[in-house]
Amino acid sequence: MAAFLEVEGLSKHFGGLQAVKDLSFTVTEGEIVALIGPNGAGKTTAFALISGFLHPDAGQIRFRGRSIVGRAPHQVCALGIARTFQIVRPFPGLTVLQNVLVGALLRHPDVPTATARAEAVLDEVGLTAKRAQPASGLTLAERKRLELARALATEPTFLLLDEVMAGLNATETERFVELIRTINRGGITVLLIEHVMRAVMTVSRRVVVLNGGQLIAAGPPAQVANDPAVIEAYLGEEYVGAAED
Amino acid sequence: MKWAWLAVVALLLVLPAFLSSYVLSVFILIFFYAFLGQTWNLVGGYAGQLSLGHAAFLGIGAYTAAILARDAGITPWAGLFVGAALAATLGAVIGYLGFRFGLRGFYFALLTVAFAEIARIVVANLETTGGALGFYITFTGDPREFQFPDNRPHYYIALALMLLATGIMAWIERCRFGVYLAAIREDEGAGEALGVNSFKYKMLAIVVSAFLTGMGGTFYAFYYLSLQPNTVFGIPLSVDIVIRPIVGGAGTLLGPILGSFLLTPLAELSRAYFATGRWTGVHLIAYGALLIGVVLFLPHGLYPYLRRLVAWRPKD
Amino acid sequence: MDPTLVGQALLNGLLFGGVYSLMAVGLSLIFGVTRVVNFAHGDMMVWGMYLALVLAERAGLDPYLGFVVCAAVLFLLGAFVQRTLVQRIVEAPHAMQILLMLGVALVLENVALVLFGPDPQRVPSPLTMATLWLGPLFVDVARLVTFGVAVLLTISLYVFLFRTMLGKMIRAAADNPFGARVIGTDVHRVYVVAFGIGAACVGAAGALVSAFLPFQPASGLSASVTSFNIVIIGGMGSLTGAFFGGLLVAVAESLGAVFLAPSLKEIVSFSLLILILLFRPAGLFGRRATT
Numbered sequence A: 001m002a003a004f005l006e007v008e009g010l011s012k013h014f015g016g017l018q019a020v021k022d023l024s025f026t027v028t029e030g031e032i033v034a035l036i037g038p039n040g041a042g043k044t045t046a047f048a049l050i051s052g053f054l055h056p057d058a059g060q061i062r063f064r065g066r067s068i069v070g071r072a073p074h075q076v077c078a079l080g081i082a083r084t085f086q087i088v089r090p091f092p093g094l095t096v097l098q099n100v101l102v103g104a105l106l107r108h109p110d111v112p113t114a115t116a117r118a119e120a121v122l123d124e125v126g127l128t129a130k131r132a133q134p135a136s137g138l139t140l141a142e143r144k145r146l147e148l149a150r151a152l153a154t155e156p157t158f159l160l161l162d163e164v165m166a167g168l169n170a171t172e173t174e175r176f177v178e179l180i181r182t183i184n185r186g187g188i189t190v191l192l193i194e195h196v197m198r199a200v201m202t203v204s205r206r207v208v209v210l211n212g213g214q215l216i217a218a219g220p221p222a223q224v225a226n227d228p229a230v231i232e233a234y235l236g237e238e239y240v241g242a243a244e245d
Numbered sequence B: 001m002k003w004a005w006l007a008v009v010a011l012l013l014v015l016p017a018f019l020s021s022y023v024l025s026v027f028i029l030i031f032f033y034a035f036l037g038q039t040w041n042l043v044g045g046y047a048g049q050l051s052l053g054h055a056a057f058l059g060i061g062a063y064t065a066a067i068l069a070r071d072a073g074i075t076p077w078a079g080l081f082v083g084a085a086l087a088a089t090l091g092a093v094i095g096y097l098g099f100r101f102g103l104r105g106f107y108f109a110l111l112t113v114a115f116a117e118i119a120r121i122v123v124a125n126l127e128t129t130g131g132a133l134g135f136y137i138t139f140t141g142d143p144r145e146f147q148f149p150d151n152r153p154h155y156y157i158a159l160a161l162m163l164l165a166t167g168i169m170a171w172i173e174r175c176r177f178g179v180y181l182a183a184i185r186e187d188e189g190a191g192e193a194l195g196v197n198s199f200k201y202k203m204l205a206i207v208v209s210a211f212l213t214g215m216g217g218t219f220y221a222f223y224y225l226s227l228q229p230n231t232v233f234g235i236p237l238s239v240d241i242v243i244r245p246i247v248g249g250a251g252t253l254l255g256p257i258l259g260s261f262l263l264t265p266l267a268e269l270s271r272a273y274f275a276t277g278r279w280t281g282v283h284l285i286a287y288g289a290l291l292i293g294v295v296l297f298l299p300h301g302l303y304p305y306l307r308r309l310v311a312w313r314p315k316d
Numbered sequence C: 001m002d003p004t005l006v007g008q009a010l011l012n013g014l015l016f017g018g019v020y021s022l023m024a025v026g027l028s029l030i031f032g033v034t035r036v037v038n039f040a041h042g043d044m045m046v047w048g049m050y051l052a053l054v055l056a057e058r059a060g061l062d063p064y065l066g067f068v069v070c071a072a073v074l075f076l077l078g079a080f081v082q083r084t085l086v087q088r089i090v091e092a093p094h095a096m097q098i099l100l101m102l103g104v105a106l107v108l109e110n111v112a113l114v115l116f117g118p119d120p121q122r123v124p125s126p127l128t129m130a131t132l133w134l135g136p137l138f139v140d141v142a143r144l145v146t147f148g149v150a151v152l153l154t155i156s157l158y159v160f161l162f163r164t165m166l167g168k169m170i171r172a173a174a175d176n177p178f179g180a181r182v183i184g185t186d187v188h189r190v191y192v193v194a195f196g197i198g199a200a201c202v203g204a205a206g207a208l209v210s211a212f213l214p215f216q217p218a219s220g221l222s223a224s225v226t227s228f229n230i231v232i233i234g235g236m237g238s239l240t241g242a243f244f245g246g247l248l249v250a251v252a253e254s255l256g257a258v259f260l261a262p263s264l265k266e267i268v269s270f271s272l273l274i275l276i277l278l279f280r281p282a283g284l285f286g287r288r289a290t291t
Helices: A043-050 A073-079 A096-104 A111-125 A140-153 A170-185 A197-203 A221-225 A228-235 B002-017 B021-046 B055-072 B076-100 B105-124 B152-174 B176-193 B198-224 B235-248 B255-273 B282-297 B302-312 C003-034 C041-059 C063-084 C094-116 C141-163 C165-175 C177-182 C187-209 C219-234 C239-259 C262-279
Strands: A005-014 A017-027 A032-036 A058-063 A081-083 A158-162 A189-193 A206-211 A214-219 C131-134 C137-140
Touching: A005 A043, A017 A043, A017 A058, A017 A214, A032 A043, A032 A170, A032 A197, A043 A081, A043 A158, A043 A189, A073 A081, A073 B176, A081 A140, A096 A111, A096 A140, A096 B176, A111 A140, A111 A170, A111 B176, A140 A158, A140 A170, A170 A189, A170 A197, A197 A221, A206 A221, A206 A228, A214 A221, A214 A228, B002 B152, B021 B152, B021 B176, B021 B198, B021 B235, B021 B255, B055 B076, B055 B105, B055 B198, B055 B235, B076 B105, B076 B198, B076 C262, B105 B235, B105 C094, B105 C219, B105 C262, B152 B176, B152 B198, B176 B198, B235 B255, B235 B282, B235 B302, B235 C094, B235 C219, B255 B282, B255 B302, B282 C094, C003 C041, C003 C137, C003 C141, C003 C165, C003 C187, C003 C219, C003 C239, C041 C063, C041 C094, C041 C187, C041 C219, C063 C141, C063 C187, C094 C219, C131 C141, C137 C141, C141 C165, C141 C187, C141 C239, C165 C177, C165 C187, C177 C187, C219 C239, C219 C262, C239 C262
Parallel strands: A032 A189, A032 A206, A081 A158, A158 A189
Antiparallel strands: A005 A017, A005 A058, A206 A214, C131 C137
16 A cells, blocks of 8 residues: 655755755655754655755655646645745735635635635634634734644645644643644544644654754654654753653 | 616716817827726736836837738738737837846836837838838728728727727636736745746736737827837837826826826926927926825825725715 | 947947846845845936936036036935835845836836926946047947946945945845844945945946936836846846846847847847846855745
């Protein structure tokens, strides 16, 4: 059975900086996988490569067995991969509903139908009350939910979430974790970049760790948390063996 | 609300019976520039790609229809579409080069200027087009040659053009094309991530815009009966096309119309008052000041500002 | 093709290139520091020309001396425009900045039209009578002096930017406005000075050509477009690029006038512009990535 997402030997450099080096990992359908690592480890670059915003120097990316390297972002989205951005990018001049409508139009070219779909998605994420507000007037938590709603409106089978929980308080984070679980139960595979460790550990089935553009560990959360290489990457050599969890 | 608009249109339809020929000519210009502003609006306002070379599309449409009429005896009513098609082709070329190579903002604007200037220089140096001296059309007043004994038919044609362009924009606004253009204008990358093929839709916008502007070229040619390359392809005309929708409100349906109703009479009045030698150009000083004022204080144009003003009124 | 003709075209092109370079360097400085495209650049040049005319007619000042006054006045104008108008729209989208400067251009052009009328003018100067011989080629002394002064001004600008405190502050603000603020630079003042200097450059350029190049209010727009061409071909934000770009474009146009036709010479620079926009948008010497 072909893996849902296969990343093989992926490499990308910018000028003198090797952002991603010989990266390989897979995602199985229905999983929630977390992509973690210190800042600058290449996680967002990996997302950009998968979603078509960047083209790799070398390596292969296969989605449901078909190579998607070299596709434009809108084509990748049409194939069923939706992404959010680390720094949220709402359409500032449009209302919340219109923002989500843009996403919904992908599968429903007819505007009234797409609007109905958009309303449904807004309901799922809990933004219905704000539907007529300009996107620029939302709080950070609301903007993150909008970003998620827009991506969901494209009816993806694979969702790439880039630090959706950064900057949220404990309640908002809980809410998001629940939301992601619900989305996953609905059949959408999730790959998320996250720094909020509590969320990572509770929601993901597998964790992939990057450092310096390379994969240094992969496996279930508990195993990865005790991996010496991971501890070293985050905290430095002195802490290896210090934690007794 | 719809009834109010229908009443306005009805009023405009019967107006010619009450107006002098001169006032009629001012209205013709108001409608025509509103039409041009609306066609530009599709690319510059809704899609957010600043074109400062739209005069090129007008010029191509104008010269094509004029030359076909003179050399091939083709009635301008048909030449209209040929000219528009040629203009659309240029639009496709500019769009392909600009969008495929990722030119935005100032760089795209400069690309449009470059093409308009090249067109101007080429036309000014060709014999068929009459070169720098210009192209003159003999007055016959024959409707089959897109000419009329008085300017009342021109009034109705200009009005029809304005309504046509506005109608097309209203329709586009409501369908997926319009929503996608708004997404492209606001944040092209974010749109791409949601499946918006920005290249395709920007191309569509510029080709349609160029086609319609080209149609306007035929009207221009057979209304003025003379074409000068420096005027018809020139940057000042491109600025004239652009300034009305910007002042009125780029990216809004009524912006170009509002802008034209405001600026065109201003231009004509100052041309009339200051026509004598010393004062030509005063209306352009006013234009410049207005442009500055709009950018500083009403960057979205007059219409959105008025709409917000109206929204502030307390409801009973 | 007569080699003397080509040689003459090359020489004239090179000499005129000095002025193109000065215009482009001014524009590049303004853009490099304030990030604003000065659509009124050509009209400021035309004002330099008209000022030279006024100085010649009222004060009997030869433009080859009067250019200093023109530069000073244009400095004030540029500083004024930056301080009162551009400052307010630093955050605005490019389209709005372009339109603002277009508005300024319209005002400048038409005030000139009202004050001086539409007819082409030239500023009288005894230098225009003299010619030198360089082997088989002849040189207008006026053009030679113009070239010399223009190059001198450009070099002075370089020295100013690289050797003086204010110059270094300007370059720092251009490279990294945030960092410049952190170390205490009054960035707004720097912007004002930079715009002023850019305007002074183009005002001086105008005065320097006013003796042999007929001008009218409408010339401003094409001078602006020419400046953009040069700056993009040479590389936005690169002063070296602006300098060599100016020489390149002037020579290309001059050769174009000889090989094609005088009225078609601008097609050469526009075609070059399009090629650069498509294949090397950073320009020949540009190092910044274009947005």
